[in-house]
Amino acid sequence: MAIRKNKDGSWIVDVSNDINAVTLKQRRIVRKGFKTKREALEAEQYLRSVELKEKSFGSKITIDILYKLLKNK
Numbered sequence: 001m002a003i004r005k006n007k008d009g010s011w012i013v014d015v016s017n018d019i020n021a022v023t024l025k026q027r028r029i030v031r032k033g034f035k036t037k038r039e040a041l042e043a044e045q046y047l048r049s050v051e052l053k054e055k056s057f058g059s060k061i062t063i064d065i066l067y068k069l070l071k072n073k
Contacts (some may be wrong), residue, residue: 003040003044
């Protein structure tokens, strides 16, 4: 959980999940511009419960995707 105040007074939500096993990149979502801390907390709760789960379980790895990832390295 990373909710922090920006220099201009707005709030930033930075949510990260574990590392993707295939791409070895950290799953991370950053949203900016919340006026209150309460809005940022609500956004963080939504991001953790909905968006991170969709990104984790919504996409399937196919042979073509795996081949493209390995080819780019």
